[in-house]
Amino acid sequence: MKKKQPDTNIPQHEIETVARCLLPEIQKFFESTEGKKEFEEWKAQRAKETEKERSI
Template identity: 45%
Template sequence: MNKKKKSNKSGYPDEAIKTLARCFYPSMVEFFNSEEGQREYEEWLKEQEVLQALPVAA
């Protein structure tokens, strides 16, 4: 028995998620290709570096 592994654990149907992704994708690409989007992405990367440098609490 080959069972497909379900990766969607949100409770929403896969088709609904795909439909939303198709709607948002063009706007997201446009934003991240803009100067503002590039600037925000760079800021986010810097924040991630700071977070990675923090010690992990046990």
């Protein structure tokens, strides 16, 4: 019997199949100019939020 993810009824092999399909596309996005720009914007936003939380 295959292990299931916690709190789901989705078999692990199905999750892994979907992940194998999505991972190359996610990697391509983050290697692209647009993906790098969005990631830098996200990091800057996250840093602002973290700084705001520390000052409270």
